[in-house]
Amino acid sequence: MMTDLAYTIKDFKSENEVRWCPGCGDYAIMNAVQKTMADMNVPHEKFAVISGIGCSSRFPYYMSTFGFHSIHGRAAAIASGVKSANPDLNVWVITGDGDSMAIGGNHFIHLVRRNIDLNVILFNNKIYGLTKGQYSPTTDRGFVTKTSPFGTIEDSFIPGQLVLGSGGTFFARAVDSNVKHNQQVFAEAAKHKGTSMVEVLQNCVIFNDGIHEQIADPKHRAERQLFLEHGKPMIFGQENEKGLVLENGRLKVVTIGENGVSEADILVHDATETDLSIHMQLIRMTLPDFPIAMGVIRSVEAPIYDQELTKQIETVSAKRKVNNMDELLRSGNTWEVNEPNSSEPVPFFQKKCPIIQS
């Protein structure tokens, strides 16, 4: 057990002025991330926060950790390199729906497929904010934006579905304003070994204000959000009177006490179930027929890329026949030249390319 580092949230704030719009959902998310990091008891210098481009991607500048604000869509790829280069680091990826569902879609699915041990927070506000209000890959069909003045004619990605389709081992969902729940979810994500994907329903106060209001409004929270906990029954409602059951393989909302349904009949959440079907149905639940599934929907174990890489290097190195460059250069087919007329060798960097030594 390592010593308690006793960080507080302040230890993770940078001196830079935070420049998100007043009322932006990003503030709450950042607070939750900072609190989570402070509680993790991981040395501060081991954190690295990597982002792409978009409003949320300014995130690293507001953190006091190592940070890399990169290019549009590529945070997942850059972070994959960071973690593979040094698996000892605690690497977080901050991205948005445009950054990782559109331009970075390819890196997103391959990150998940490889199961690299990164914590990804996907800020989903269903709009391009930094470019001032164009529809994104998570914008609902028919939605009117500046680039869809007559409504979009595209269906949207459901991020969790994409994660499961890519073989994801961890997917969770949260609402930006529910800081306490965010912290719980981030802590679970941080604990999970492998790619942890957290979709945060985030409000863009300027270009898409209220987009998640129907779900997020605390007044309706109990009715419209199902807070999943591993090993607990899937119960929701003002009076905890509703729940989910499985009927012919499909999820169904029932009321406890009606039609002979008792609490014992309610489905118990198993986040570790490898079979996709219930997790997929939970992810796809929409209002008004269902509540929106929140919390850790899926958390299963699978081989982790960065650990496998380290393991492979150790295994192969243990049996190696060459130990260094001098041996490698002389391995395989070589021959000696030592004729009476052959000259003494002159190093390349003295003869052909006499570079100046620093």
Next chain:
Amino acid sequence: MKDTKVIELEEVAIRFSGDSGDGMQLTGTLFSDATALFGNDISTFPDYPSEIRAPQGTVGGVSGFQVQFGHKEINTPGDDAHVLIAMNPAAVKANARFIRPGGTIIYDVDSFNQKNLDKAKFTTTDPFAELKLEDFVKIPVPITSLTRESLKDFGMDNKSILRSKNMFALGLICWMFGRPMDYIENFISTKFAKKPMVVESNLKVLHAGYNYGMNMQHMTPRYWVDAAAIEKGTYRNINGNQATAWGFLAAAEKAGLELFLGSYPITPATDVLTTLAARRDLGVKTFQAEDEIAGICTALGAAFAGNLAVTNTSGPGLALKSEAIGLAVMAELPLVVVNVQRGGPSTGLPTKTEQSDLLQALYGRNGESPVVVLAASTPSDCFYYAYLACKIALERMVPVILLTDGFLGNGSEPWRIPAMAELPEIKPRIAKDSSKFKAYRRDVETLAREWAFPGMDGFQHRIGGLEKNQEGTVSHDPENHQVNCEIREAKVQKVVEMLPELEVFGETDGGDVLVVSWGGTYGHTVSAVREMRKEGKNVSLAHFNFIKPLPANTREVFSKFKTIVVCELNLGQFAAYLRDQVPGFEYRQVNKLKGLPFTVSELKENVEKLLED
């Protein structure tokens, strides 16, 4: 300058070899005739067993046919073959000693079963290792099964089907060496005119072999660069891609860093990845990414995390990597990008060589985005320029693009193996004092910033693609941006202090004609200049390995010659760059864009024409 001789395809020897019943003599003859009609001079050497039917599959039963061909007068069939086509294990055994070191062996992998290994008296399951052929290029081709597959609808018996195997091999070789097949087709149609089934089946298999080669993009080194082995030492054959990969490995060892390669397979650069992927034993981290962009982005992430980070690609891949190179410029991280150039634009000629990515390497990014650009000139010196690229990147905190090309990457030559002790030190600019650390604080001399990476306590900082001030804080200040753009350019220019001056081969004090070349054309330009000098002509050579920055004495060298002629495998990119960077001279041009290296004779012809003017 290095004593190098280029042997062009004008002298390639191919040896067909199989069971005496495999039709190798016919195959060899047909290929030779097609080659002769194609305009090459040829010399052939049939080598078959005295028994017409020695026991099948045994070494004694192997029949061979060697052909050497070229543009020049060919007087011999070649001592050793560059390429061996082996239809079974016995053929490999019988011919192992006739293959040039580092040559290519194309073999029917279907016939490499236990039965045939036993017949050929191999004692292990790896005949190549047993014959010490590890360093040869081996291309396994399922000749038997593909022949069978292509004839499955012909209703032929097994024996007749197998008799067509040689046509598959012939078609494949025709693809590899760019031979037109009409002569062979005519021959078959005429010879078997009365047996339409035989004609049809043979042509079917012939084309199947040709198409297989095309689909698999099989190619062999078509050019050979021989360095006269005049220095004492231990030698090996090495191709340019392997040398590049090993140069990176050597740099990592010298710098005391882990090596990370982010990469996406692309012809002809993939062998850099495969060579390094094999080196998990030395701790190399190769990351085969989902695309070219992720290839460089993972590398950039690894550079941020403190590894020696490299990425390899070819032209179209470099285009995809542009944005991330820009980020490396802005973030001022050490990163090496090697571009094994091929024919462009677009997909272009993937298996052919060209030098047409020069301007892309120099300028192909948004904004003022200077990087160091180096170019290797022979297969083996790819090792040293890869090493130097890493040294510059790590010591000057700057991205470096190393240009090689398909000719260097696939070409091989004998190489005196250096000792690691011969290589210069590499001192990465890893930050030491956290109290003084600022993300963009620079060395006053070199303008290089310091490198601090996650895990280093007290050095926490943020970098990224936005313009920054010295502290690393985002800055939109107009003055700051101008200053930083100038600094990033000046930092690249200051690398010239590390580099040697431009050498002149020939009239070092000046003369009539100065041939200027760069990168992979060296073997041909130096051979051409040497031959012209032997003929008494006043011709010299200045060959460039350093493109940006240019060697400090470039102008001084140019000013000593009456005529400067820039020879390159593009439409004049280096000439254009020189006009901009070293103005005041008339740059004549010799350009070639055929996906092929220069030939010595065409270079001579062009330069001599200039001499006459």
